[in-house]
Amino acid sequence: MALQELTYRDALRQALINAMRENPDVVIIGEEVGRYGGAYAVTKDLIKEFGAERVIDTPISEPAIVGAAVGAAMAGLRPVAELMYVDFIGMTMDQLGNQAAKIRYMFGGQIGVPMVLRTQGGTGRSAGAQHSQSLEAYVMHTPGLRLAMPATVADAYHLLRQALTRPDPVVFIEHKALYTMKETVDLDVPPLPWGRSAVRRTGKDLVIVTYSRQLHHVMDAAGKLAAEGIEATVIDLRTLNPLDFEPIREHVERVGRAMVVSEGAMTAGVAAELSARISEECFDFLEDPVVRVAGEDIPISVSPTLEAGSVPGVRLIADTARRMVSGRVAA
Amino acid sequence: MTKPEGRHPAARPNSALPRHYRVMRRIRSFEERVGELFVRGQSAGSMLHLSIGEESAAAGVCAAMEGGDTFTTHHRGHGIFLARGADPARMMAEIGGKEAGYCHGKGGSMHIADMGLGHLGANAIVGGGIAAVVGAGLAARHFGSGRISAAFFGDGATGQGILYESMNMAALWRLPCLFVCINNQYGMGTRIDQATANPRLHERALAFGLAGETVDGLDVEAVAEAAARLVAGARRGQPAFLAVDCYRFYGHARKDKSPYRDTAEEEAGRRKDPVAHARALLLQRGLAAETDLAALDSEIDAEMDAAIDFTIAQKEPPLSSMFRDVYAPEEPEPEPVRARIDRVLARD
Numbered sequence: 321m322a323l324q325e326l327t328y329r330d331a332l333r334q335a336l337i338n339a340m341r342e343n344p345d346v347v348i349i350g351e352e353v354g355r356y357g358g359a360y361a362v363t364k365d366l367i368k369e370f371g372a373e374r375v376i377d378t379p380i381s382e383p384a385i386v387g388a389a390v391g392a393a394m395a396g397l398r399p400v401a402e403l404m405y406v407d408f409i410g411m412t413m414d415q416l417g418n419q420a421a422k423i424r425y426m427f428g429g430q431i432g433v434p435m436v437l438r439t440q441g442g443t444g445r446s447a448g449a450q451h452s453q454s455l456e457a458y459v460m461h462t463p464g465l466r467l468a469m470p471a472t473v474a475d476a477y478h479l480l481r482q483a484l485t486r487p488d489p490v491v492f493i494e495h496k497a498l499y500t501m502k503e504t505v506d507l508d509v510p511p512l513p514w515g516r517s518a519v520r521r522t523g524k525d526l527v528i529v530t531y532s533r534q535l536h537h538v539m540d541a542a543g544k545l546a547a548e549g550i551e552a553t554v555i556d557l558r559t560l561n562p563l564d565f566e567p568i569r570e571h572v573e574r575v576g577r578a579m580v581v582s583e584g585a586m587t588a589g590v591a592a593e594l595s596a597r598i599s600e601e602c603f604d605f606l607e608d609p610v611v612r613v614a615g616e617d618i619p620i621s622v623s624p625t626l627e628a629g630s631v632p633g634v635r636l637i638a639d640t641a642r643r644m645v646s647g648r649v650a651a
Numbered sequence: 652m653t654k655p656e657g658r659h660p661a662a663r664p665n666s667a668l669p670r671h672y673r674v675m676r677r678i679r680s681f682e683e684r685v686g687e688l689f690v691r692g693q694s695a696g697s698m699l700h701l702s703i704g705e706e707s708a709a710a711g712v713c714a715a716m717e718g719g720d721t722f723t724t725h726h727r728g729h730g731i732f733l734a735r736g737a738d739p740a741r742m743m744a745e746i747g748g749k750e751a752g753y754c755h756g757k758g759g760s761m762h763i764a765d766m767g768l769g770h771l772g773a774n775a776i777v778g779g780g781i782a783a784v785v786g787a788g789l790a791a792r793h794f795g796s797g798r799i800s801a802a803f804f805g806d807g808a809t810g811q812g813i814l815y816e817s818m819n820m821a822a823l824w825r826l827p828c829l830f831v832c833i834n835n836q837y838g839m840g841t842r843i844d845q846a847t848a849n850p851r852l853h854e855r856a857l858a859f860g861l862a863g864e865t866v867d868g869l870d871v872e873a874v875a876e877a878a879a880r881l882v883a884g885a886r887r888g889q890p891a892f893l894a895v896d897c898y899r900f901y902g903h904a905r906k907d908k909s910p911y912r913d914t915a916e917e918e919a920g921r922r923k924d925p926v927a928h929a930r931a932l933l934l935q936r937g938l939a940a941e942t943d944l945a946a947l948d949s950e951i952d953a954e955m956d957a958a959i960d961f962t963i964a965q966k967e968p969p970l971s972s973m974f975r976d977v978y979a980p981e982e983p984e985p986e987p988v989r990a991r992i993d994r995v996l997a998r999d
Contacts, residue, residue, distance in 0.1 A: 347793070373793070379823070384816035387782020388789060391800070394771055395721065395790030415813075418776050419783070426762040427772060428754030429976035463977050463985065487979035562983075600995045 323506050328476045329499040332362045332438075334507070335480035336400065340370050343398055346484065349376045349389055350402030350438075359404045360440060360499050382408050386415035386437060393435040394423070398484060406441035406455050406493055413458070420489040421464030436483045437491045442533055442583055443620055443631050444497030452620040452627065454532075454584035459491045460560050460593065466490040467560040471535035473503035475518075475558055478511035486514065495533040515562035519571070523551025525645045526577035529568055529594055531557040534581045534632060541638040550645050560590060565597060572598055573605040577644055579613060583631045586614035613640050669938055671714060671871040672929040675706035677951050678730035679926050681739050684955040685729065685760075686905065688747055688962065698775070699746070699760055700727040704900035707925035708833040709734040711866075711874025712801065712893065715882040721769040721787045722801040723780030726761045727833070728773045731803050735768050740958040749965035756968045757976070771800075777838070778804060778811030781830070785817050788826030788890070799885045801829040806894075807838025809852055815859070821890040822860035828890040829882060830856065833868075835899035836920070840911040856892030868897030869923045898923050 326334070340346045348354075348363060348370075354377040357364035367375040378385050382403060389401035403409060409416065416437065424432045443452045459467045466488055470476040476494070483490040512518060520535065521542055530538045535556045542552040553571045557564065572578045578598045582591040591612040598610045613632045620630050682701045702709065709730035716722070716735070724731045733739060737753075745752025746760045753765050761775035771787065774780035780802060787800035808814055809832060821828040832852055836843050843850045853863035862884050866877045874895055881891035898920030902909045909917065933939040939947075974984040 345793070347789070349789075376789070376824075379816070379819055381813075381816035381820065383813045384782045384785060384820055387813060387817065388786040388820065391723075391771065391783030391786025392789050393786070394766075394783065395787040395800075397786070397790045397793060399786070414776055414779055415782060419774075419779060422762075423772060424979070425976045426754060426758045427764040427766075428752075428757050429980065430754070430764060430766050432979055466978075488982070600991075603995070 323504050325502055325504050326473050327499065328470075328473050328494070328501045329360065329362055331473045331477035331505070331507075332480055332494065333364065333366070335477045336363065336366060337369070339481060339484045340366070340374065343484075345396065346398040346400065347374045347376060347392065348400045348402065349378060349385055349392070351378055351380055351385070351404055353377060353402050358402070360496065362438075363402070382411040383415055386412040387419065389435045389437070390415055390420050390423070390433055393433045393489075394431055398434060400436045400438055400484070403437060403439035405451050406439045407450050407453050409439065409455055409458060416465065416489075416491070417462045421462050424488065425464060432487050433489045434487050435489050436480075437489065438480075438494070439491070440494040440496045442495045442497060443627050444495075444533070446622050446624050446627055447496070448622045449619040454582070454615060456493055456560060457584055457589045459493075460590055464488065465561065467493070468558065469493045469495075469532040469560060470558065471495075471498070471532050471556050473501065474505045474507070474511070477505070477507055479514075479558060482511070482514040493532070497533050512558070515559050515564060517558055517564040517567050518556045519553065519567060520556050521552060521554040523553050524575060525551050526579060526641055527553045527555065527568065527571045527575050528579045528581055528637070528641070529555045529557065530581040531560065532583065534583050537632060537634050538581050538637055540634045541641065544634070544638050545641055548642070550641060552641060565601070568594075568598060569601055572602045576605055576607040578602070578606070578610045579637075579640060579644065580610065581613045581632055581637055583615050585617050586612055587617050589614055608644055611640055611644060613637055666936070666938055667714065667875060668872060668929060668933060668936070671707075671710045671875060672926070672933055673947065674710040674713070674734050675871060675926045675929060676947060677739070677954070678706045678709055678733050679703060680951045680955045681729060681733055681742070681958070684959055685743060685746055687959060688743065691963070698726070699905045700903065701901055702727050702730040704921065704924065705833050705835055705868065705895075705897045706730055707868045707871035707874045708803075708831065708895035708897060711871045711895070712803070712829075712831050712878040714875045715878035716799070716801065719769060719796065719798050720800065721771050721784070721798065722803060723771045723783050724773045724803045725777070725780065725805050725808065726773060726775050727805060728763070728803060729760070732763060732765070732768075732770055732773070735770060737765065737768060737770075739955060740961040743958040743962040744965050747962040747965070748967060749962060750968040751961075751965040755972065778808040778813050780804070781808065781814050782817045784828050785820050785826060788821060788828040789824070791827050792824075797886065799827040799829055799882060801831055803831045803833060805838065806832060806834040806836065806843050806852065807846075808832070809855070810838065810846055815855070818856055818859045818861055818890070818892065825888040826890055827885045827888060829885045830861070830890070830892040832892065832894045834894050834896050837899050837903065839903045840907075840909075842912070852894045853892055862889055862891035863893075865894040865896060868895040869925050869928050871925055871929055897925070
């Protein structure tokens with residue numbers, strides 16, 4: 321295959337199609353995944369190719385959707401459960417956190433739960449407090465669950481394909497503001513291995529660690545900073561569990577400054593964990609405190625102004641970088 | 652409900668009653684002996700939930716299941732696992748938190764499982780194992796395996812929404828699933844009539860389009876007959892719900908002295924003893940003599956004594972096994988906290 325222009329949504333859909341063609345035991349279970357084609361159209365028309373027994377429309381029953389996927393995975397299927405919004409994860413937390421995450425361990429390694437829970441989160445569509453959250457910390461705080469959060473079109477494809485080969489449950493959180501993003505990609509180029517971060521940019525002044533949609537804000541900010549002579553290294557985590565810490569260590573030790581950017585609420589979030597780890601493990605190399613640029617500790621509003629103000633944007637990221645590097649504050 | 656006293660004693664020439672009795676007698680003995688682990692300081696778990704008084708549900712329903720059928724249980728599931736063929740010594744060792752147990756000491760009483768016997772796991776979350784049988788049912792349909800999957804749970808789980816979500820899906824998709832509610836009248840200290848305005852639990856299943864029955868758990872033959880009928884239907888794609896009425900003879904867990912119920916009620920409840928009832932029927936029908944039953948008692952007691960001795964002799968799992976099986980064996984194990992601290996503090 322050659323270069324092609326694809327959206328993030330197209331890439332996810334293509335990953336599901338290819339996985340289902342290769343493995344007849346891959347089934348999709350979720351609300352509106354079949355006839356409707358998925359709330360964000362990721363499963364559009366899959367029911368036409370694979371039928372209603374592999375693209376299974378469910379009642380609005382999130383706990384049992386995840387629970388059924390757990391049982392199906394234990395019984396030999398390769399289920400992809402879809403949770404329409406990550407905000408509904410609380411509904412499913414028993415099946416996810418107490419069942420899927422712990423079955424291998426509790427049962428002494430007899431069996432795993434090779435399922436993927438696809439969902440999407442984040443701000444950007446004025447969807448309000450119950451449809452805009454970034455709840456990846458809930459997942460990252462639960463041993464036994466893997467967590468992937470693609471930021472690019474190529475990663476949307478490859479991480480989902482890889483998730484469908486993993487032996488343990490993977491929570492796969494897409495970002496709702498990225499579905500229409502287009503990139504020119506060649507999906508035949510071999511991807512990074514599962515569990516590796518990607519260095520998206522290299523610079524000498526500070527390291528910015530991020531993931532999911534915030535990668536794009538960070539890259540925009542890094543472009544502006546470069547024009548001012550501030551060079552940032554940008555690391556895209558791609559998966560939060562496994563967490564690929566070594567490249568972070570290597571670059572922070574080289575550069576001496578680190579910022580962590582996450583859309584999730586700051587307190588006790590993913591950025592807090594990363595900040596703690598960098599502070600502990602790179603202590604002797606740091607010239608400044610590790611700075612978190614994260615979501616405010618507030619619910620998300622419907623008002624587009626309040627919504628955008630609740631999460632990091634290019635300006636806050638760039639301003640923070642300037643202050644860290646040179647004490648300069650943007651006008 | 653079936654009234655056993657109304658039945659002619661010789662009505663079943665090829666009776667399964669001796670087999671049911673043996674299964675129930677082993678469960679009773681296991682449950683009595685497992686308490687000894689506590690007394691002797693050999694039980695690892697602080698949580699132990701006995702199924703004494705409920706043996707007919709395990710024996711009757713499991714008799715209708717076949718090899719390859721799968722099941723999940725609640726936290727009071729020792730009897731079900733035994734009835735599906737578990738080795739009492741390995742069970743006891745698991746309850747004792749020993750390496751030789753079914754889950755190498757990581758699961759214990761409430762998380763015991765064995766994929767070889769189709770046991771997809773006991774569960775310490777009320778209703779937590781129910782939805783898995785929907786998935787197992789989907790897999791059975793997908794692979795054309797002809798297997799059914801049964802969820803066993805207590806009356807307490809009828810308060811959990813996931814039961815209704817699961818029954819609805821099973822009925823909607825005509826899955827080979829059986830939902831078995833062992834109604835021992837109590838969810839911890841709350842009696843069923845204090846938890847619902849309609850304790851005729853099978854009616855809920857009928858509302859979703861499942862087959863549904865309630866059967867008297869005093870009579871293991873009645874349980875087995877109902878289960879055979881419903882399992883056959885489930886295998887053909889008519890999922891079903893079976894409520895087995897019984898009485899939880901003792902407290903919710905080991906240290907619960909049941910202050911929430913009076914002695915008269917307990918005495919009446921314990922007269923509904925499916926093991927004693929089956930024993931009396933065996934004698935009445937001439938299917939066994941007192942000497943046969945005494946010999947069986949001795950055999951089973953010896954088996955369970957050996958299970959205790961085995962458990963006490965076993966080792967605890969090594970501390971290093973703590974990080975094993977969080978993820979698949981080919982994946983790196985989580986880094987121990989001590990190693991992380993050492994790394995942080997070992998800097999130049």
